[in-house]
Amino acid sequence: MANTKTYEEERLGYYKVLGGLLLLTVVTFIQPTMFLTDATFGVQMLIGTVKAWMIVMYYMHMKGEKLITATVIFALFLVSFFFVIVMIDVNNFQYGDVSHITSEITSAGGSSASVH
């Protein structure tokens, strides 16, 4: 896939992406107090994902790179997979109520729950 764009066209592309990213940054700022205030976390992550997609596709020149795209997706899948495995393990953690990972510390070296 040869590059057929001129210098001016490519430069304009950079500025267009910048405009889009700045607009989304403004939305990031106003969202928690202006709209969908009950779903701030989800909306913020969604905006972040759209921004990330724009950066990866245009600034990082990923458009048309099938092999690299596949490796990135695989890496993200791998992290998610291990995270799910760990979450299943943590949710079935035998000592969850006395662990410092899941239970509040109330004194040096101790946790709020009693040892069973």
Added chain:
Amino acid sequence: MSDHPYVPEIATDREGNEYEVQGWQGDFFGGKLGFWLFMLTEIMMFGAMFMVLTYYFTLHHDDFINASSSLNRTLGGFNTVVLLISALTMGLGLLKMRYGDVKGAKLMIWATILLAIVFLGVKAVEWTAEYNHGVFLGLPALQGGLPESKPFGEIIFFGMYFTMTGLHGFHIIVGIGLMLWLLKRINANQVNREHYILYFNIVLYWDLVHLIWVFVFPYYYMIGAGLSTGGH
């Protein structure tokens, strides 16, 4: 002198055409793919941290919201814009280099370095303010089991905040170093219009640093923004 016959190294371009590699900069796609493999390790490292953060957010929702509301969103937002513009200057610099404007490319690299220093300066101001408010790694507020300790969820939030923003800041410092090295290579004509894979990969690195901040900023600064207009 070796008795072995000369065996040319053959690379394949994106169109599937084979060509002989002349020097380490000759295999552009190989260099790009190799750097992406490095960046995947970065994605997995920060990705794991974000997932840990998400897990604790589900466990200590209110503590996280309270802690987030106390961060300075104005400074965090300013740094977001600074990084955004720095990604543009870095990209435009590469574009200029590809079209033979070496002076313009170098100017853009210096602009990026300047913006990176501004980012670090603002971060230093933020951390200093947080330290002065007793919120910093090792201070009693972030240690469990003490009268002045913050709630458990807030301790985790701030622990992760300083760890991740600190690691991100370290990447910024490394980025500055890479850009200075790049300038040296350009001055030595090792990076030029024909051979710019090094420049390309450093731009990729800087975009990755920007990409990480795209998630760091809302995760830490914005999730509690609806609660108050706080800030240290």
